[in-house]
Amino acid sequence: MGALKLWDGSAWRTVPSGVGPQGPPGDLSTDYSPRGVAGGGLADMYPNPSINGSAAGTLLNAQSLRGVAGGTWSAIANNYVLSTSGAQNAAPLLQLVYAPPVDAWWTVNCKSWFNKTDAAYHYGYLCLVLSPADQDGLSVVRLIEMQHSTVQTVCWRQARMTWRLAANQSYTCFARFECSGGGWNVMQNDQSMVMDGMAYAQ
Amino acid sequence: MTAMKVWDGTQWLTVSWPYGPVGPKGPPGVGANPTGPASGGLNGTYPNPGVNRPSAGGLMAVQRDWGVGSAYLAVASGAALQNGAGRNLQISYTPTIPVWWDVNYGCGILQKTDAAYHLGYCTLTISPADQDGNQSQSSGDQQHASVQTYVKRSGGRWYRLAAATTYTATVIFSSNGGTWQFLPRNDMLFLIGRVWPQ
Numbered sequence: 001m002g003a004l005k006l007w008d009g010s011a012w013r014t015v016p017s018g019v020g021p022q023g024p025p026g027d028l029s030t031d032y033s034p035r036g037v038a039g040g041g042l043a044d045m046y047p048n049p050s051i052n053g054s055a056a057g058t059l060l061n062a063q064s065l066r067g068v069a070g071g072t073w074s075a076i077a078n079n080y081v082l083s084t085s086g087a088q089n090a091a092p093l094l095q096l097v098y099a100p101p102v103d104a105w106w107t108v109n110c111k112s113w114f115n116k117t118d119a120a121y122h123y124g125y126l127c128l129v130l131s132p133a134d135q136d137g138l139s140v141v142r143l144i145e146m147q148h149s150t151v152q153t154v155c156w157r158q159a160r161m162t163w164r165l166a167a168n169q170s171y172t173c174f175a176r177f178e179c180s181g182g183g184w185n186v187m188q189n190d191q192s193m194v195m196d197g198m199a200y201a202q
Numbered sequence: 203m204t205a206m207k208v209w210d211g212t213q214w215l216t217v218s219w220p221y222g223p224v225g226p227k228g229p230p231g232v233g234a235n236p237t238g239p240a241s242g243g244l245n246g247t248y249p250n251p252g253v254n255r256p257s258a259g260g261l262m263a264v265q266r267d268w269g270v271g272s273a274y275l276a277v278a279s280g281a282a283l284q285n286g287a288g289r290n291l292q293i294s295y296t297p298t299i300p301v302w303w304d305v306n307y308g309c310g311i312l313q314k315t316d317a318a319y320h321l322g323y324c325t326l327t328i329s330p331a332d333q334d335g336n337q338s339q340s341s342g343d344q345q346h347a348s349v350q351t352y353v354k355r356s357g358g359r360w361y362r363l364a365a366a367t368t369y370t371a372t373v374i375f376s377s378n379g380g381t382w383q384f385l386p387r388n389d390m391l392f393l394i395g396r397v398w399p400q
Binding site (some may be wrong): 006008034035036037038039040041042046051052055056057058066105107121123125127129131136137138139140142143144145146148157158159160161164200201202 | 208234235236244245246248249250251252253255258260261264266268274293308310311348349350351352353354356358383388389390393394396
């Protein structure tokens with residue numbers, strides 16, 4: 001459309017055009033999906049939020065330790081922490097560390113085989129130790145066997161405990177051997193020395 | 203804007219001009235933050251609903267019981283292990299939907315106190331039986347007071363529970379003779395249940 005002109009007696013002048021009216025409202029949305037930030041048991045953004053694992057009670061964290069492939073018997077003494085290294089009570093220890101982001105249940109499973117090397121009866125414990133103690137004050141689980149090198153030469157122990165952890169606290173769970181005396185070995189191969197942890201929100 | 207006027211010799215006439223083109227259409231509307239009650243796999247209220255743990259397959263509940271004593275307790279065949287404070291070591295659960303109940307226990311020290319060989323069991327038992335008729339899981343060892351004086355028992359089992367029934371888990375001791383005792387300390391005796399949706 002051309003501009004409006006007026007003759008002022010000597011020249012044509014352009015009449016300034018007006019501003020057209022506001023256009024009509026936009027189309028009605030055909031996208032009815034929700035928008036915005038998701039919260040509560042959901043996370044991220046609508047319309048494709050993710051599920052907050054803490055709210056859902058699904059696995060928060062899993063850890064797994066094994067002995068060494070081809071590992072063999074390793075001497076162990078009273079109060080030693082089990083280890084996957086050549087010597088017991090030395091790093092790397094058979095232990096898991098976890099700091100839950102929320103209050104959590106932490107199920108830790110530990111299995112080991114022990115060999116009595118002297119011909120006398122003594123007892124030996126596999127201890128699953130949590131440090132610091134959990135929210136109910138529990139910190140140790142002990143399982144005992146009495147052994148003698150020519151009678152109960154080799155015995156296994158398996159300790160499984162579900163600890164109740166506080167949020168944002170770092171916990172260490174390790175395997176310790178306790179005994180009343182005598183000579184002992186622990187099997188270090190990857191099938192016999194095991195520690196697993198699984199955490200879920202309370 | 204004031205209208206433009208021209209004088210035609212007798213009166214002012216308003217100069218009219220065509221309007222400009224209609225403006226472009228606005229953008230399509232957008233969705234809004236959701237509101238209202240949530241259901242299905244969610245609960246609570248939008249936009250911050252909770253997650254229904256059974257729908258998500260999440261851990262629904264945990265039960266724990268442990269020993270609170272400090273002295274050995276004699277135990278006879280057929281008796282439940284006691285917690286050291288005069289009651290059975292036990293956990294109970296009443297599911298609102300069909301669930302799996304993962305139960306495990308540890309009896310860290312079971313002592314044979316007479317000089318004869320006998321077999322002693324600890325048997326994890328639930329009552330009533332689960333949906334498949336399962337009730338128990340046993341761990342046994344042969345002991346003698348001067349040979350295998352101290353031996354642990356431990357074990358666990360998954361049970362398939364029906365809704366709206368109360369189930370109780372205990373640990374029952376049984377033997378073919380002799381005398382026995384155990385230590386109901388909190389590091390030596392525990393019973394734990396974890397609940398998952400079927």
